[in-house]
Amino acid sequence: MKILVCISNVPDTTTKITFTDNNTQFNTNGVQFILNPYDEIALARAIELTEGNGSVTVINVGEANTEPTIRKALAIGATDAVRINALPHDAWFVAKQIAEYAKQGGFDLILTGRESIDYNGAKVAGMVGELLDIPSVSVIKKLDVSGDSATVEREIEGGKEILTIPFPFIAGTAEGVAEPKIPNMRGIMSARTKPLQVIEPVAVTNNVEVTAYETPAPRGQVKLVKADETASLVDLLHTEAKVI
Amino acid sequence: MPVLVYTENAGGKFKKSIFEVVSYARAIADAQNTSLTAISIGDVSADELATLGKYGADKVLNVSNAKLKSFINQAYASVVAEAAKSEDADIVVLSNSFSGRGLAPRIGVKLDAGVADGAVSLPELSGGKFSIKKTAFSGKAFATVELTSAKKVIALTPNSYKVVDKGTSAKVEDFTVDVKESDFKAMVKEIVQSTDKVSLPDAEIVVSGGRGLKGPENWGMVEELANLLGGATACSKPVSDAGWRPHSEHVGQTGIAVSPNLYIAIGISGAIQHLAGISRSKVIVVINKDPEAPFFKVADYGIVGDAFEVVPKLIEAVKAYKATA
Numbered sequence: 144m145k146i147l148v149c150i151s152n153v154p155d156t157t158t159k160i161t162f163t164d165n166n167t168q169f170n171t172n173g174v175q176f177i178l179n180p181y182d183e184i185a186l187a188r189a190i191e192l193t194e195g196n197g198s199v200t201v202i203n204v205g206e207a208n209t210e211p212t213i214r215k216a217l218a219i220g221a222t223d224a225v226r227i228n229a230l231p232h233d234a235w236f237v238a239k240q241i242a243e244y245a246k247q248g249g250f251d252l253i254l255t256g257r258e259s260i261d262y263n264g265a266k267v268a269g270m271v272g273e274l275l276d277i278p279s280v281s282v283i284k285k286l287d288v289s290g291d292s293a294t295v296e297r298e299i300e301g302g303k304e305i306l307t308i309p310f311p312f313i314a315g316t317a318e319g320v321a322e323p324k325i326p327n328m329r330g331i332m333s334a335r336t337k338p339l340q341v342i343e344p345v346a347v348t349n350n351v352e353v354t355a356y357e358t359p360a361p362r363g364q365v366k367l368v369k370a371d372e373t374a375s376l377v378d379l380l381h382t383e384a385k386v387i
Numbered sequence: 388m389p390v391l392v393y394t395e396n397a398g399g400k401f402k403k404s405i406f407e408v409v410s411y412a413r414a415i416a417d418a419q420n421t422s423l424t425a426i427s428i429g430d431v432s433a434d435e436l437a438t439l440g441k442y443g444a445d446k447v448l449n450v451s452n453a454k455l456k457s458f459i460n461q462a463y464a465s466v467v468a469e470a471a472k473s474e475d476a477d478i479v480v481l482s483n484s485f486s487g488r489g490l491a492p493r494i495g496v497k498l499d500a501g502v503a504d505g506a507v508s509l510p511e512l513s514g515g516k517f518s519i520k521k522t523a524f525s526g527k528a529f530a531t532v533e534l535t536s537a538k539k540v541i542a543l544t545p546n547s548y549k550v551v552d553k554g555t556s557a558k559v560e561d562f563t564v565d566v567k568e569s570d571f572k573a574m575v576k577e578i579v580q581s582t583d584k585v586s587l588p589d590a591e592i593v594v595s596g597g598r599g600l601k602g603p604e605n606w607g608m609v610e611e612l613a614n615l616l617g618g619a620t621a622c623s624k625p626v627s628d629a630g631w632r633p634h635s636e637h638v639g640q641t642g643i644a645v646s647p648n649l650y651i652a653i654g655i656s657g658a659i660q661h662l663a664g665i666s667r668s669k670v671i672v673v674i675n676k677d678p679e680a681p682f683f684k685v686a687d688y689g690i691v692g693d694a695f696e697v698v699p700k701l702i703e704a705v706k707a708y709k710a711t712a
Contacts, residue, residue: 154524156640156641156659156660156663157659157660158524158527159527159659160524160527160528162528180641181641234492234502235495235501235502238492238496260524260525260640260641261523261524261525262523262524262530263504263505263522263523263524263525263644264492264502264504264505265488265492265504266488266491266492266495266502266504267492268492269460269464269488269489269490269491269492269493269496270492270493270495270496272460272461272493273461273464273492273493273496273497274496276569277572278459278460278461278572278573279460279461279489279493280460280489280573281460281485281488281489282485282488282489284634284635294576297485298485298635299458299485299486299578299580300397300402300484300485300486300586300588300589301397301580301581301584301585301586302578302579302580302581303578303579303635304457304458304575304577304578304579305575305576305577305578305579306573306574306575306576307573307574307576308572308573308574309572312572312573317634318627318634318637318641318642319634349535350499350500350501350534350535350536351501351502351503351532351533351534351535351536352532352533352535353530353531353532353533354518354531354532354533355530355531356523356528356529356530356531357528357529357531358527358528358529359526359527359528359529359666359667362671362685362686362687363687365673365683365684365686365687365688365689366687366688366689367688367689367690367691368688368689368690369690370690370691370692370693370696370697370700371700373690373697373700373701373703373704374704374707374708376672376688376690376701376704377701377704377705377707377708378708379688380649380670380672380688381708381712384649384669384670384687384688386592386648386649386669386670387592387616387649387705387708
């Protein structure tokens with residue numbers, strides 16, 4: 144079984160988000176970048192599914208500074224890696240690069256995280272699916288393989304759906320699919336020598352441009368209510384906040 | 388060129404978030420001086436379809452086809468894209484729901500359209516530019532994106548736009564599309580709906596618990612408060628990691644981002660990752676025995692106290708309020 148796992152290099156979850164250049168650029172100064180948490184889940188499941196029988200290629204669209212994240216994926220257990228040498232402009236740009244690479248790869252399964260924690264678009268899986276004309280399914284909580292198809296559990300509002308999908312297809316994974324794996328010393332050592340191929344990007348016409356950023360407006364001072372005056376809180380929520 | 392809005396249904400009924408999407412799409416159509424066509428796929432009654440007119444749809448396209456009974460990304464995207472072409476629509480609007488997030492990128496590729504996901508505002512139109520504000524960095528910020536393509540797809544975040552009852556009506560027409568067989572490779576085998584619970588992404592009130600509740604056996608009061616208020620239950624990441632609550636209730640940067648009118652946090656300290664997922668709540672209430680908990684810095688109302696004493700009293704107070712309301 145041959146699996147392609149798409150990984151993003153994102154700011155650490157503890158990052159305080161700020162902007163520069165008149166709020167037009169994300170301020171990367173002092174920011175620690177990590178492997179996108181949802182992609183870690185996808186990677187962990189891919190490794191479990193291919194143990195002793197197959198390969199896991201990780202693909203990242205990024206410039207040379209994303210290589211520590213790619214090496215971490217290799218240390219966790221990916222077989223090899225591909226870096227498309229470009230700044231990831233947006234989901235459309237990233238999806239085009241991944242689809243272009245995947246066309247030649249003969250992958251049974253392509254996994255992404257359900258979304259990246261920076262732009263939260265959750266678009267790459269669907270776009271790659273459409274570009275390759277294969278099924279896509281997002282926010283999956285469970286992924287089991289049997290023969291040449293898989294059974295997945297998909298989250299829906301107020302419940303879940305169970306689907307069967309023949310290979311090849313692409314899926315966006317969430318918590319529940321697998322527990323993220325921590326690289327061990329052997330993995331870290333072997334990651335240094337695993338193949339990491341660098342490919343130049345294909346040309347893409349952009350159709351979305353970020354023109355400005357802003358942070359949420361600060362909230363006012365908290366209004367404290369005494370612990371034995373819960374009726375006052377209910378009254379405030381009704382008369383002042385008008386939310387009940 | 389009309390605006391097209393995709394109106395997903397749950398068991399043949401439209402949810403409030405769909406009326407928000409139709410109202411939002413109506414406002415866009417008005418700004419573009421054009422009409423609004425809604426498309427519905429699945430088994431929805433004529434009366435239910437007609438309700439879309441109240442919120443501004445001029446016309447409703449009804450796609451009722453046994454093969455399209457279950458939601459399949461590929462097939463649904465084909466239908467919506469065909470409808471957009473047939474209507475000559477250059478803007479497609481849908482909900483940023485689980486299904487909407489699966490559909491929007493596929494429709495975007497089919498129509499060669501830029502996609503604005505997680506939209507929280509109406510488009511700004513100035514100097515020929517079409518810009519929309521969306522959430523970014525898991526709720527820690529907003530990004531304004533300009534869609535530069537001729538066709539555009541917008542996925543609206545639930546609870547981001549008010550429902551506007553226009554009191555108008557729509558004509559309902561059947562719409563037929565030949566969907567290719569290869570669009571049905573994925574097959575839905577089973578749907579497990581927890582009908583007794585309010586869906587977290589759509590909820591207007593969310594009652595959420597953290598490690599301060601000490602164990603899953605203490606969630607009864609969280610559920611009771613949520614039920615009384617007609618809200619959904621949620622939890623922090625450590626709680627879902629510990630298996631006290633299902634992952635589907637985990638709210639935060641690596642869980643669900645919510646934007647309810649009221650978010651009640653019980654026994655949650657307010658780590659930056661949790662605050663990211665709830666920052667778009669209109670009103671935040673925090674109950675925590677630690678007066679230094681960071682959550683109090685972003686809360687609108689707070690009670691410093693032991694959850695096991697405060698929450699039962701709050702339940703009684705809500706019951707008393709409801710008895711007199």
